[in-house]
Amino acid sequence: MPELTEILSRKDIETNISGIALRISEDYKQGNLILVAALKGAFMFVADLARSLSIPSQIGFVGVSSYGAGTESSGTITVTKKLDVDIEGKDVLIVEDIVDTGLSLRFIIDYLAEFKPRTLKTCSLIDKRERREVDVVVDYACHEVSEGFLVGYGLDHNENYRHLPAIYHLKL
Ligand code: IMP
Ligand code: MG
Numbered sequence: 001m002p003e004l005t006e007i008l009s010r011k012d013i014e015t016n017i018s019g020i021a022l023r024i025s026e027d028y029k030q031g032n033l034i035l036v037a038a039l040k041g042a043f044m045f046v047a048d049l050a051r052s053l054s055i056p057s058q059i060g061f062v063g064v065s066s067y068g069a070g071t072e073s074s075g076t077i078t079v080t081k082k083l084d085v086d087i088e089g090k091d092v093l094i095v096e097d098i099v100d101t102g103l104s105l106r107f108i109i110d111y112l113a114e115f116k117p118r119t120l121k122t123c124s125l126i127d128k129r130e131r132r133e134v135d136v137v138v139d140y141a142c143h144e145v146s147e148g149f150l151v152g153y154g155l156d157h158n159e160n161y162r163h164l165p166a167i168y169h170l171k172l
Contacts, residue, residue, distance in 0.1 A: 041096070094122045155167065
């Protein structure tokens with residue numbers, strides 16, 4: 001039986017989102033912010049983040065996929081849904097669920113850069129630093145964890161557990 005251990009409660013998540021939302025609202029108060037969320041994992045996070053900001057934002061989505069079934073990145077990343085907003089000349093903040101090896105984020109940065117945004121920064125619900133393989137900077141990280149496979153609050157394992165309001169460590 002898979003075992004779930006809560007590591008971040010709904011309240012923890014809310015508190016940390018409020019923290020980065022303050023910073024983002026301050027940093028982008030002059031600009032025209034577009035949040036580009038990576039599907040599917042960031043859907044819940046971007047909804048809460050956008051509502052926590054004290055500045056207006058537009059919201060777009062991009063779909064990338066790196067995981068097959070399982071807990072290890074396949075290393076091959078593909079666009080599963082093209083960017084759906086015009087970001088040329090705009091201030092773009094990529095919203096990710098979790099940055100692990102960094103390969104997905106690197107891929108998204110390179111993909112979005114082709115659309116010529118004015119600025120391009122990164123935000124992630126979870127920054128899992130220990131397994132980083134490529135040099136990417138997470139400008140705004142909500143939580144940092146060292147290891148383990150996490151589910152809930154958008155994060156999945158084989159498409160399960162995304163609906164959970166808190167974040168759990170999954171032991172298979
Ligand atoms: P990376 O390319 O190795 O950085 O992996 C990033 C993507 O893999 C994330 O956007 C997630 O979709 C998925 N991922 C990485 N670690 C986890 C995890 O602990 N739980 C669920 N999904 C994960
Ligand atoms: Mg995923």
